[in-house]
Amino acid sequence: MKLFFVSLGCDKNLVDSEKMLALLSRHSLEITEDEREAEIIIVNTCSFIQDAKQESIETILEMAQLKKEGKCRVLIATGCLAQRYAGELQKEIPEVDAVVGTSAYDEIVSVVESSLLGEKKCVLKSLDYLPDGLTDRLQTSAAYTSYLKIAEGCNKNCTYCIIPSLRGKYRSVPMEELLSEAETLALNGAKELILVAQETTVYGIDLYGEKRLPELLQKLCRIDGIEWIRLLYCYPEEITDKLLSVMKQEKKICHYLDLPIQHCNDEILRRMGRRTNKADLIEKIETIRRVLPDAALRTTLISGFPGETQKDHEECMEFVSRISFDRLGVFPYSPEEGTPAAEYGNPVPEKIKRQWADEIMEAEQEIIFRQNETMTGKKFQVIVDGYLPDEDIYVGRTYRDTPDIDGCVFFQAGYEILSGDFVTVMVTEARGYDLIGEICNEEEM
Numbered sequence: 272m273k274l275f276f277v278s279l280g281c282d283k284n285l286v287d288s289e290k291m292l293a294l295l296s297r298h299s300l301e302i303t304e305d306e307r308e309a310e311i312i313i314v315n316t317c318s319f320i321q322d323a324k325q326e327s328i329e330t331i332l333e334m335a336q337l338k339k340e341g342k343c344r345v346l347i348a349t350g351c352l353a354q355r356y357a358g359e360l361q362k363e364i365p366e367v368d369a370v371v372g373t374s375a376y377d378e379i380v381s382v383v384e385s386s387l388l389g390e391k392k393c394v395l396k397s398l399d400y401l402p403d404g405l406t407d408r409l410q411t412s413a414a415y416t417s418y419l420k421i422a423e424g425c426n427k428n429c430t431y432c433i434i435p436s437l438r439g440k441y442r443s444v445p446m447e448e449l450l451s452e453a454e455t456l457a458l459n460g461a462k463e464l465i466l467v468a469q470e471t472t473v474y475g476i477d478l479y480g481e482k483r484l485p486e487l488l489q490k491l492c493r494i495d496g497i498e499w500i501r502l503l504y505c506y507p508e509e510i511t512d513k514l515l516s517v518m519k520q521e522k523k524i525c526h527y528l529d530l531p532i533q534h535c536n537d538e539i540l541r542r543m544g545r546r547t548n549k550a551d552l553i554e555k556i557e558t559i560r561r562v563l564p565d566a567a568l569r570t571t572l573i574s575g576f577p578g579e580t581q582k583d584h585e586e587c588m589e590f591v592s593r594i595s596f597d598r599l600g601v602f603p604y605s606p607e608e609g610t611p612a613a614e615y616g617n618p619v620p621e622k623i624k625r626q627w628a629d630e631i632m633e634a635e636q637e638i639i640f641r642q643n644e645t646m647t648g649k650k651f652q653v654i655v656d657g658y659l660p661d662e663d664i665y666v667g668r669t670y671r672d673t674p675d676i677d678g679c680v681f682f683q684a685g686y687e688i689l690s691g692d693f694v695t696v697m698v699t700e701a702r703g704y705d706l707i708g709e710i711c712n713e714e715e716m
């Protein structure tokens with residue numbers, strides 16, 4: 272029987288998708304890339320902001336249409352939208368045979384089986400539950416770069432964020448399970464491991480009574496085959512000296528930190544429920560840059576949080592240029608039903624939110640272009656992501672670039688190299704967000 276699987280949303284959701292696919296592929300299901308020939312269709316959904324919900328609903332409706340037309344016998348919605356709107360989905364889209372919540376994805380095989388027998392199912396487990404022992408993955412993307420989800424849920428309860436009600440409280444995956452999963456990924460060809468969670472920096476606090484990210488990183492560095500380890504979703508206030516010192520000592524850990532700060536104004540941070548302030552943010556960033564002078568810092572911001580004024584926005588613009596983040600993303604605020612911030616007064620008009628987001632991105636663009644100019648003449652270790660045959664050019668990334676969200680390096684080689692290989696490239700030119708370079712021969716390294 273053929274299965275078509277759509278994974279929407281974030282990299283954390285992608286890991287759940289790959290775990291479900293591993294379970295399903297053991298049950299003689301063949302995975303197809305053509306939805307029209309699938310008898311079973313699963314959509315792993317996102318419900319983070321309005322646009323993400325819209326995309327999930329449209330995808331389910333598209334798949335429901337296929338079910339009406341013929342081949343598809345079973346349509347299942349899993350993940351965050353399914354968790355949040357389980358009843359509504361089954362009521363409004365009768366073609367949906369089953370919904371599976373975020374902590375129940377380990378039930379996917381039995382849900383498929385019962386759906387094939389014509390049963391309608393809704394499986395929502397307690398959000399305190401964490402499926403265990405699922406260390407197998409069926410990777411949907413290139414094996415050399417793999418995400419490792421080190422925890423589920425979040426305890427921060429930022430006032431704008433719906434994720435704690437979709438994913439529950441913070442639950443760390445036991446360290447031995449993560450090591451076993453990472454070893455299997457490495458055996459299957461993983462060279463770059465990207466650690467993800469709603470927040471990676473407090474890893475271990477629930478299980479071991481203390482933050483154990485530094486220890487986890489040290490152990491992951493001992494795994495043969497893993498060459499790069501990258502950390503995403505680090506809360507600045509949780510970054511410790513110990514973490515920075517392990518990042519400095521361990522050669523495999525990329526000097527890259529993703530710090531989702533959302534804003535810098537103290538009053539906005541307070542109303543967002545963030546546990547930091549502008550002075551502490553500046554101090555932490557200065558510490559990071561003192562310990563790791565070559566660190567690439569990424570952040571995300573929200574524009575137009577309720578009550579934000581033009582003056583607050585200008586303060587944020589000033590902060591962005593003062594810090595000179597190496598990478599940055601900004602999202603216009605989207606009120607999420609069920610969150611405290613959705614009840615706040617003083618909404619910012621949609622047009623202004625978008626205008627502020629554009630202004631921040633324009634300011635950041637100048638910073639990135641300027642920084643990229645300073646890369647000319649420097650040599651970087653680059654992981655190869657692909658080859659563009661028409662231009663005879665390879666595409667890769669430095670330690671400063673997370674796949675799909677940051678920039679690339681384009682270079683010619685004169686001989687064949689494979690995706691996932693590491694090479695040394697000297698940057699010869701900056702071109703916008705990207706770099707152009709030349710491969711270095713061994714004697715030039």
Ligand code: F3S
Nearest residue numbers: 280281317318319351
């Ligand atoms: Fe991720 Fe979207 Fe859920 S961002 S955690 S899939 S709401």
